[in-house]
Amino acid sequence: MKKSRRSFLKAAGVTALGIGAAPAIKAVASSGSVAAPVKTKKAEALNAKRWGMVIDTNKLTDEVAENIVHACKKAHNVPDFDHEPDAEKYPDTQPVNKTQEIKWIWEEHFEHAFPDKEDEFLAEKFRHLPFLVTCNHCKNAPCVQACPTQATFKREDGIVLMDFHRCIGCRFCMAACPFGSRSFNFRDPRPFIEEINPDFPTRSKGVVEKCNLCAERLAKGQQPACAEVSEGAITVGDLEDPASKVRELLAENYAIRRKQELGTEPSVYYIM
Amino acid sequence: MSKNAIMAGLVVFVAMALLPFWYNIGGSSAAPEPELSEKAKAAQKCVLDKYDMRANHMSLLDEWRDSVVRDADRLYESTNGKTFQMSLSTGEESCLGCHTDKEKFCDKCHTYASVDPYCWECHTTPKEINQ
Secondary structure, eight states: OOOOHHHHHHHHHHHHHHHHHHHHHHHHHHHTTOOOOEEEOOTTOOOOSSEEEEEEGGGOOHHHHHHHHHHHHHHHTOOOTTSOOOTTTSTTOOOOOGGGOOOSEEEEOHHHHOGGGOOTTOOHHHHHSOEEEEOOOOTTOHHHHHOTTSOEEEOTTSOEEEOTTTOOOOOHHHHHOTTOOOEEOSSOSGGGOSSOOTTSOOOOTTOEEOOOTTHHHHTTTOOOHHHHTTTTSEEEEETTOTTSHHHHHHHHSOEEOTTGGGOOOOSEEEEO | OHHHHHHHHHHHHHHHHTHHHHHHTTTOOOOOOOOOOHHHHHHOOOSSOHHHHHHHHHHHHHHHHHHHHHHOOOEEEOTTSOEEEOOSSSSTTSHHHHSOOTTTTHHHHHHHHTOOOGGGGTSOOHHHHHO
């Protein structure tokens, strides 16, 4: 068979076109059938531009404070070092070191919560009031800047949150936090959880943890656990919304924040 | 003379080279058969196609946790039309809410493949809690 150079080049050109067209044809054929999955928030989720908390110290009694701390521990499987571990399930549990306690929200004396406001002639009532302290979800959070893995980050709605999956346990965040709001798991917390709550994972040895402002409850349209049991002592709402309950409280009352002079802009206010 | 020695040497060599295969004859373990729970059977469909799940469930879980923890998105509308509340271990629609028996499902494959996800140091399984 004799072939001219011309007809050979024609055939080669058509073949090359065919090869080039294959991916394009495939893309057109598949684009109709495969839609991408869609990820959304629940309709009932509570939203804010910047979440904040107002604690009314006048309504805070010892009993209320205790209920609040307990509710938080239960909601998030926070270990309680006073709990005696089940000897059968966790044999050979070493004795605890109370200084390694895990704290999300806890009672603190006034002079420790507000060291700059301590005064010789301070009203006696303040010295004995229970003060509750927790993560301040600072606007300029130093822990977020310190974290080398972005495990601690600031969510769009102002919550300073931890991604436990990324935490490498370096504890830079603990050094950066001026409020001592972060705790390191020096040991497996599970033996010290009285009753494990299946609605929230525990943590493991080697990660840092802190208050998450109940991000998992806000996503379901529920108030944070502390606010729910606080009998009005704790209000959580949107600081950027002038019509919100927290703003109303701040407009009507004198409120202070912890270590304001450091410029971290805490989002937790205390009505005195 | 040397022919015999070479033949004998060859036979020994081939036998040695094939030793690993002799050794494993009959002893090879069968492919794992993860058991679907009654609940999963009733639901019929997983998040993705069966084969896609088999090959890619690790990356799906990775995607889920980033969405939930970092983007605050908790609902996942799959390409198969079903909507899931993205979770590994909490709630009825989570992986374990449907694949209720971790030992008979996840662990069957994982033990076979010698993978030991560390997720369970924190995420809980219903069994463990009821113990």
